[in-house]
Amino acid sequence: MKIFKPVGSKERFAEIFQGVTKVKLNEAFMADSASLNPENVLNLAFEQLKSGGLKIEQSNSQGSGDQSYVELVCKDKQGNDITFTFKVNSSVGDQEGVYDVNGVILTNFTFDSPDGEEVVELDESGLRRFNAQHGSEFFTKTQ
Numbered sequence: 001m002k003i004f005k006p007v008g009s010k011e012r013f014a015e016i017f018q019g020v021t022k023v024k025l026n027e028a029f030m031a032d033s034a035s036l037n038p039e040n041v042l043n044l045a046f047e048q049l050k051s052g053g054l055k056i057e058q059s060n061s062q063g064s065g066d067q068s069y070v071e072l073v074c075k076d077k078q079g080n081d082i083t084f085t086f087k088v089n090s091s092v093g094d095q096e097g098v099y100d101v102n103g104v105i106l107t108n109f110t111f112d113s114p115d116g117e118e119v120v121e122l123d124e125s126g127l128r129r130f131n132a133q134h135g136s137e138f139f140t141k142t143q
Contacts, residue, residue: 038120041111042130045082049074050137054082066090066099069107079114086138104138105131 048054054074061070068088075081085108090099106127111120122130 038122038126039130041120042109042122042127045074045076045084045109045111046130046134048076049082049084053077063088066092081110081112081114083108083110085109088139101139103135105135106138 045054049072054076056072056074058073059070060073061068063069066089068090070086070088072084072086073081074083084106086104087107088104089102091102092098093100105124107124109120109122109127111118113119
């Protein structure tokens with residue numbers, strides 16, 4: 001005889017949902033735990049990128065006019081796939097074919113664990129605070 005939890009409870013919902021979809025619900029995901037908090041994941045990945053701890057597997061760039069996009073597809077030591085997409089604003093310099101970089105912002109960040117269970121995706125609106133804090137670290141201007 002199977003005893004069910006009270007009707008309408010959160011436990012009963014999870015029990016029914018997991019039985020129908022064969023998917024386990026994980027309420028701890030995106031909680032304030034250090035490993036799954038999107039902001040912490042982003043900060044850790046960016047620090048690894050700056051220190052050379054990430055292996056850059058592929059670099060893609062495309063541009064038109066004064067805007068270019070640079071995408072870095074990386075992998076960390078645990079096998080997690082991490083992608084950074086930067087938008088570079090530039091202007092024509094004094095010499096032909098030379099551009100001055102006016103600013104760089106992070107427009108997209110994705111983190112995928114090897115098993116696919118932990119996924120973090122942040123778009124430009126979710127990265128505003130990070131860009132405000134770390135925008136000066138994206139490039140250095142030389143004279």
